Amino acid sequence: MARSSKPSSRSSRSASTASSKPRWRRRLVLALQICLGLGAVAFIALATTVYLTMAQLPSYDQLKSSPNGQMIRVHAADGTVIVSLGPSYGDWLSYDRIPQVMRDAMVSVEDRRFRSHPGIDPIGLARAVELGIVNRGKGKRQQGASTITQQVARTIFLSNRVNWGRKAREAIIALALERKFSKDQILELYLNKVYFGGGAYGVDAASRKFFGHGADHLSLAEAAVIAGLVKAPSVYSPTADAEAAIGRAGVVIGLMRETGAITPEEAASANPKAVTLAPEPKQNSVRYFTDWALPQLEMLIDEPNRPLEVWTTLDLGMQRAADTAVRANAPNGAQGALVAIDRDGAVRAMVGGTDYVSSNYNRATTAVRQPGSSFKLFVYLAALEAGHKPDDSIVDEPVTIDGWSPRNDSRRNSGAVSLRTAFAFSLNTVAAKLGQEVGFATVADMAKRFGITTPVNTHPSMVLGTSDVRLIDMTRAFASVGNKGVAVTPYGITKVTAGGETIYSQTVDTSHVLVAPYVAAQMTDLLQTAVATGTGKAAQIGRPVAGKTGTTTSTKDGWFLGFSSGLTTGVWMGRDDAKPIPGLHGGTAPARAFHDFMAVAVAKRPVEQFDTKVTLPDWQVEPDEESYFGGPDNGVFVDPDGNPAGDGGVPQASDRGQRVDPDGNPIGDGTVAPDETPRPKPEKLDQSWIDRMTGRDSNPPSAGRPVTPRDRPGAAPTPLPDRNQPRANP
Structure with missing residues (x-):
């Protein structure tokens, strides 16, 4: 019995072992079956998702037209494109128009297995994962594995945000694109859509930006430079870092040789260093205008996507003349600004500084400075409206008004004078009396009525221009006077189109009357006299001109504003740090800049006579210093807030004509140097000379018409003193 038990034991162990092996196998088979089932389900789900995505994809033509961002092209008044902003698109190049070297360069550097993978590259993905594991914790950037098809999917349908969800959607769209379109179509989409930096989308835009010609004429070296940009457009941009761009192009050429796209001989002959780059466009003064006008689009239209064509009021001929006039006349170390506004409010020229590249700060529309005596425009408008x-x-x-005692620049008083004389010779005491009579608040309200948008104080000294203003606001005010008292509102955009559809068109409102026409005509009368015989003589252009100068404390600011033939121009000059500029007065550099610009700007416009003729002021009055030499206005007797300075009326050394250094500090004891001769008194003028200078005289004296000066009947007119004559301090 005992023997018989042993075989039974072995049999039991054998049966147990035999039963355990099928169980292990069953588990393995079950696991494989589950994996295969899950794989099949995943494949079916993926296939379903891909085909559903493919069904929802736009047509090829729709993909071609989908924008990468909003482009804005700005046109001058004559239709010339003056600036393009936002994304830049070149011509759409079909696959056969894209050079072979460009296609090969892009495939070699971005996706060498493009022709063989189904939209995603398993080999590239595995390599990226491997490198990610190797470089983990070393601070190295993980290498991407996006194929060209995936980049197309991301460019058109997705964002650049990096996360697993976006990568999964990118892969599905890429697979769908490969199912719906051919490889050639996908590559065509890619080369016309991908971003190459500098706002350029597509190879044609990039070629035009960097090389100045279309992409259908790219050489091997040029194609290598462009292909190298995709990885990091800002790093490898040839205009930003030529050395980096050349180095990257060399890498691209090496990859093309490695993939067999080019022969070793072709690779050796390609020389990226010999590539000629297109010159960068110069940032000229036109950008001052576009920087001012384009932000207004947000209020005018609601179109965030479609490319826009913006048509503006800018006259390129006037703009060039304005730029030249400001640069030629601005004193050394000073800035200058100019605005020219047509009678309907169209801004024809705008210069915000002497050089946009070195400073894009727009002094025509943003800077606020004291206007000096040019502010007397509002004092006299209020007085005329009140019945004067x-x-x-x-x-x-x-x-003396509230402790403030203004004085004329001549340091003399002339007794009874007409308002015309007081305005022509910029008599400060008269402006103060008029301001007190009509009320300083009334003068401030008049300034606001005419478009001054900055705060205006109501201290008595405000009549001399102690409140900060903007050049464009002052120019607008003078334009409204020239427009017979009807409000002029500056505008720069006339029309906006999107896809050939006009979505905005400018309309001009002429219904807002600021003052009665007779008040505007009387003010024009005064402004004519100021140019013909007063402070603004340098602004004469041989046709009727009305305007006013302005000069501020210690010659820190110089202004001239005036109008002729329907065009109003304002000029300001000064330093950004508000330091004094020796010799700067409203009647000198600003008036000369006005002359230089207007002589060109209105040359082709008909001569327009004003409603009132120029009338001579009272010649028994001794003209003050500013009348002939553009001296500073009496703003020097107040502090920047308009309060009386010092004793409320004692002129400072520099205001009495004392010589000053570049910072405005007195030199020596302020006396006239021995070699400086006293300034001669100006000769008198007559009405006939005024008529000839303003274009009214059709029969000059040589033709037999008698000359009858008001002060010396029967005598011939005497010439003006030379405004360039050396001046001695009195």
């Missing part, structure tokens, strides 16, 4: 006439008599005498 240009020929009304007013006494030029010492006056």
